[in-house]
Amino acid sequence: MALYAELHRHLGGSVVPRVLWRYFQRNQPDLAQPFDHYEAFEDFYTRPRNTLDEYLELHTLVEKVQTDETLPYFIYRLMRGAYVFENLAYLELRYTPYLRTPDHLSQLERIDRMADIVEVVGKASQMIEYPIVTSQILCMHSRLPYEVNKAIVELAAQMKPYVCGIDIAGGDGHYRERLDEYIHLYSYARSLGLNTTGHLYETTAGCYPELLPYLMRIGHGIQIPLLHPELLPQLARQGQCLEVCPTTYLKTGTLESIQQLKVVFDRCFEAGVDIAICTDNAGLHNVRLPFEYENLLTHDIIGFEQLQACQEAAFRHAFAWKHEQRPESILNDILRPELNLVG
Numbered sequence: 447m448a449l450y451a452e453l454h455r456h457l458g459g460s461v462v463p464r465v466l467w468r469y470f471q472r473n474q475p476d477l478a479q480p481f482d483h484y485e486a487f488e489d490f491y492t493r494p495r496n497t498l499d500e501y502l503e504l505h506t507l508v509e510k511v512q513t514d515e516t517l518p519y520f521i522y523r524l525m526r527g528a529y530v531f532e533n534l535a536y537l538e539l540r541y542t543p544y545l546r547t548p549d550h551l552s553q554l555e556r557i558d559r560m561a562d563i564v565e566v567v568g569k570a571s572q573m574i575e576y577p578i579v580t581s582q583i584l585c586m587h588s589r590l591p592y593e594v595n596k597a598i599v600e601l602a603a604q605m606k607p608y609v610c611g612i613d614i615a616g617g618d619g620h621y622r623e624r625l626d627e628y629i630h631l632y633s634y635a636r637s638l639g640l641n642t643t644g645h646l647y648e649t650t651a652g653c654y655p656e657l658l659p660y661l662m663r664i665g666h667g668i669q670i671p672l673l674h675p676e677l678l679p680q681l682a683r684q685g686q687c688l689e690v691c692p693t694t695y696l697k698t699g700t701l702e703s704i705q706q707l708k709v710v711f712d713r714c715f716e717a718g719v720d721i722a723i724c725t726d727n728a729g730l731h732n733v734r735l736p737f738e739y740e741n742l743l744t745h746d747i748i749g750f751e752q753l754q755a756c757q758e759a760a761f762r763h764a765f766a767w768k769h770e771q772r773p774e775s776i777l778n779d780i781l782r783p784e785l786n787l788v789g
């Protein structure tokens with residue numbers, strides 16, 4: 447069995463429609479009520495949207511029900527599915543902790559509650575029966591004020607046993623007016639020794655070369671090979687990796703066809719820029735990681751060797767994978783030690 451590393455998955459978008467539907471039926475029937483039956487809900491939840499903003503609105507539906515009390519319920523089901531159906535050995539989960547705190551509290555009280563959320567997520571995701579190495583990426587958000595985003599960076603630095611990095615989310619078309627602020631926050635994060643990624647160059651409205659020097663990985667970044675291939679040698683030199691999430695671009699209307707990704711992969715391989723293939727929102731899309739891989743192969747976007755290179759890149763760029771080797775070779779050493787003697 448091959449074992450995979452997933453570097454880009456949102457906690458909000460990780461709930462598969464069936465699990466969310468059951469949760470609504472059992473606990474919040476008012477949210478299930480507008481739909482006649484499960485299929486109608488699944489269709490609403492997974493259908494493509496016209497824009498990234500419209501797509502991101504769906505996250506608010508899940509954020510509202512993911513509280514410190516309910517998170518263990520969702521995370522248990524997430525880990526179980528990731529282990530049984532996706533062969534994950536490594537998973538970085540990302541979310542904005544502030545958005546899981548009760549919204550009737552003051553900003554200061556909500557900031558204070560964020561550490562509890564990180565702890566709940568951390569404890570719930572470390573399950574002995576599903577041996578997946580997990581860590582969290584805390585997302586700053588373009589809708590949140592500077593003070594909250596700064597507190598998110600500081601929390602990430604204080605909770606390193608649970609947190610491996612920071613990110614910026616909320617739609618990459620919305621950073622321009624406060625770009626200096628984000629540059630400052632990323633530079634602050636680096637000074638605290640934090641790993642960094644950021645949702646950038648996902649859409650044509652989200653191209654900010656000013657932020658690139660602060661990022662170790664780039665969330666999506668597909669517009670770099672598509673529109674700004676002149677930046678690729680610089681990315682290769684700095685060892686920056688793109689987190690490419692194929693299904694997302696079709697669900698958000700960013701790309702019209704998966705074929706457009708061929709240029710993305712070809713140009714990156716040519717320039718020596720690593721790509722980790724990720725799901726982004728496996729639940730919302732109803733597409734798990736092995737199917738993202740298979741889709742790319744069946745559409746001739748990449749070949750098998752390139753797929754394996756991307757799978758290896760995912761482990762190499764994982765912020766919290768502590769081993770030199772991929773899990774398969776570790777298993778081989780244990781299960782078939784005689785192979786080590788050969789040669």
Ligand SMILES: [Zn+2]
Nearest residue numbers: 456645665726
């Ligand atoms: Zn994302």
